[in-house]
Amino acid sequence: MIRFWNRRFKTGTLTENPEIDKELRIIRKEMKNLVKKKFAGSLAIRMVDSGSCNACEAECNALSNPYYDLERLGIYFVASPRHADVMLLSGVTTFNMTPHVLDAYRQIPEPKWVISLGACPVMEAPFEKTFAINAPAGEHLPIAHHIPGCPPEPIDIIRGFLAFLRKI
Amino acid sequence: MRLIARYAKEAENNFEIVTVWDEEIHREQVSKRDPRIKTLTKTHPAAIWFERKMHDDYGIIIEDAFDNRPLVHQERFPGDIYPMRKDFRERTLEPDDYKPYKYEAIGGDGVFEVAVGPIHAGIIEPGHFQFSQAGEDMLHQEVRHFYKYRAIEKMLEGKTLFEAKPVIERISGNESIAYQTAWRDIVLQATDRELPLDNRKYHALLLELERTVHHLTDLGFIPNDAGFGAALAFGSKLSEEARRELKKITGHRFGFGAIDFESHSLDNEAMKAYLDTLNEAIAFFEAWIIDIPSLWDRFDTTGILKLKKAVKYDTVGIVARASGLALDQRNEPFYLEHGFALQTQKSGDVSARFKIRLEEMKNTLEMMQNFTVETCESMNVGTVTDGEYFSFAESSIGELFMSIEIKEGVIERFFVRDPSFVNWQALHLMMPGNIIADFPLINKSCDLSYAGNDL
Numbered sequence: 077m078i079r080f081w082n083r084r085f086k087t088g089t090l091t092e093n094p095e096i097d098k099e100l101r102i103i104r105k106e107m108k109n110l111v112k113k114k115f116a117g118s119l120a121i122r123m124v125d126s127g128s129c130n131a132c133e134a135e136c137n138a139l140s141n142p143y144y145d146l147e148r149l150g151i152y153f154v155a156s157p158r159h160a161d162v163m164l165l166s167g168v169t170t171f172n173m174t175p176h177v178l179d180a181y182r183q184i185p186e187p188k189w190v191i192s193l194g195a196c197p198v199m200e201a202p203f204e205k206t207f208a209i210n211a212p213a214g215e216h217l218p219i220a221h222h223i224p225g226c227p228p229e230p231i232d233i234i235r236g237f238l239a240f241l242r243k244i
Numbered sequence: 245m246r247l248i249a250r251y252a253k254e255a256e257n258n259f260e261i262v263t264v265w266d267e268e269i270h271r272e273q274v275s276k277r278d279p280r281i282k283t284l285t286k287t288h289p290a291a292i293w294f295e296r297k298m299h300d301d302y303g304i305i306i307e308d309a310f311d312n313r314p315l316v317h318q319e320r321f322p323g324d325i326y327p328m329r330k331d332f333r334e335r336t337l338e339p340d341d342y343k344p345y346k347y348e349a350i351g352g353d354g355v356f357e358v359a360v361g362p363i364h365a366g367i368i369e370p371g372h373f374q375f376s377q378a379g380e381d382m383l384h385q386e387v388r389h390f391y392k393y394r395a396i397e398k399m400l401e402g403k404t405l406f407e408a409k410p411v412i413e414r415i416s417g418n419e420s421i422a423y424q425t426a427w428r429d430i431v432l433q434a435t436d437r438e439l440p441l442d443n444r445k446y447h448a449l450l451l452e453l454e455r456t457v458h459h460l461t462d463l464g465f466i467p468n469d470a471g472f473g474a475a476l477a478f479g480s481k482l483s484e485e486a487r488r489e490l491k492k493i494t495g496h497r498f499g500f501g502a503i504d505f506e507s508h509s510l511d512n513e514a515m516k517a518y519l520d521t522l523n524e525a526i527a528f529f530e531a532w533i534i535d536i537p538s539l540w541d542r543f544d545t546t547g548i549l550k551l552k553k554a555v556k557y558d559t560v561g562i563v564a565r566a567s568g569l570a571l572d573q574r575n576e577p578f579y580l581e582h583g584f585a586l587q588t589q590k591s592g593d594v595s596a597r598f599k600i601r602l603e604e605m606k607n608t609l610e611m612m613q614n615f616t617v618e619t620c621e622s623m624n625v626g627t628v629t630d631g632e633y634f635s636f637a638e639s640s641i642g643e644l645f646m647s648i649e650i651k652e653g654v655i656e657r658f659f660v661r662d663p664s665f666v667n668w669q670a671l672h673l674m675m676p677g678n679i680i681a682d683f684p685l686i687n688k689s690c691d692l693s694y695a696g697n698d699l
Binding site: 077080083126133168172175201 | 318320321327332334335336337339362363365366367368369370390391392393394395396398399410411414415416417418420461474477480481483484487497498500528531532535536693694695698
């Protein structure tokens with residue numbers, strides 16, 4: 077373990093994107109009064125996959141790696157919709173997942189928002205409509221914000237969260 | 245013989261049941277009016293999902309199957325609809341009345357069931373696991389999937405091979421390059437072309453880089469599920485760097501659109517420098533992780549799949565090799581000439597599946613050194629000839645099998661069997677004797693795809 081800590085100290089902090097930090101400082105000021113009341117200083121996200129290819133999920137997982145370290149911005153992925161402010165929805169809203177997605181949405185306490193992630197929920201991915209696909213998700217849920225991309229890169233997702241926070 | 249796949253196709257007057265074995269392909273014709281077949285599950289238990297799917301897709305009756313429950317069609321799916329039949333052309337479905345699904349369960353005093361999913365407590369794909377528990381001990385587990393069912397097979401019918409490509413590369417994002425490689429081989433067969441060596445090396449490099457991203461992710465995630473978070477920080481840093489490398493080469497972090505017949509050039513020096521850094525990091529990781537006894541205490545003897553069962557369930561990929569089954573699509577002259585060495589382990593537990601990834605990672609690095617090319621030329625693929633074509637690829641999970649039938653220049657039947665489709669069916673064998681708290685660890689050590697399985 078000692079070798080690990082030696083390497084750890086030598087490596088230092090990897091977390092990057094200073095431009096986002098700067099943007100965030102500005103945003104933090106903007107939303108101070110507004111969001112502090114609604115989110116108590118932190119935004120809790122429940123990610124729901126409604127039939128993606130798993131690339132959007134991989135990029136959301138990447139948000140926790142040392143390069144992005146999303147939690148430093150006060151944004152957390154939570155395990156239960158009951159702990160969430162926001163549902164982050166990926167995938168084409170399959171016929172089989174639709175009732176479960178709606179169920180998860182019902183479990184989120186008010187006030188709540190849905191952010192759609194990637195090309196699938198808005199039917200901009202190459203997938204064509206079939207009987208097994210119920211997208212666009214906007215026909216089933218109120219979408220407050222959309223983060224485009226196939227898949228959106230981690231930095232696009234962070235920017236998307238910031239744009240959402242500015243909007244509400 | 246090893247069962248690779250079993251699926252149906254619709255002809256004018258009958259259904260053809262194609263059973264792909266490692267040594268032969270067996271075809272059986274059944275009438276459309278009363279389609280019935282006999283099950284293969286007595287000798288090959290993993291045939292059951294293929295057969296249940298065949299029933300849902302085409303309405304083919306499996307006469308003596310031990311399990312007649314729907315597979316793809318879930319609780320609200322309208323009855324008597326067989327969407328893979330050519331005369332089914334609906335674009336939307338009205339949800340039907342809720343028909344409960346009867347899970348496999350073990351009865352008895354004090355035995356209770358735990359239902360997990362389809363939405364799990366993390367950033368993960370949807371699927372359902374039903375456990376029969378005696379206290380903390382798992383007695384049985386049933387895996388239930390197809391929540392992500394997008395009807396990809398139907399979607400691709402009527403398209404040309406090139407129109408289908410953007411969908412094929414997005415079937416399972418984690419295995420995109422493997423899917424594209426399987427697609428490429430079908431294009432080459434259908435156009436009767438040979439791929440120049442440099443192009444083949446370039447494509448193989450990308451496939452190994454994709455494997456690198458996922459093996460590194462797993463090498464971090466598996467210890468994390470045993471409570472050792474530092475490994476995840478280390479592994480996810482390395483996998484992020486590998487993904488950026490993939491983007492540098494292909495312009496996309498998952499390599500969507502990367503496998504084609506165009507010309508490409510590589511910055512060899514940058515690639516070599518990257519491989520050297522990664523090599524050093526892996527050596528450090530190995531020396532460090534081997535030396536954490538409390539971690540191996542969780543890994544060793546957890547979630548064992550015995551060789552005999554691995555063979556019986558026709559498992560493939562990491563899961564099969566960790567149990568001692570020498571099975572890898574890369575075990576052929578081209579890869580062997582470029583440094584491929586087949587890795588196997590014996591114990592079939594979480595340890596073995598972790599160590600296999602570590603060993604394969606080192607071998608992959610060696611191969612990538614040999615796959616670096618300066619440039620590869622573009623090639624003209626020519627016209628596609630009608631016919632039925634088969635191809636294989638070894639994704640980071642295991643053997644991928646693809647079959648495409650082309651009629652009048654467009655896809656008549658698209659079939660693909662993700663390695664996860666067979667391996668999911670062997671997952672429950674790893675559970676008895678373990679406590680439920682070890683389920684996430686065992687599941688992660690297999691790291692199977694939901695999207696590729698569900699289609």
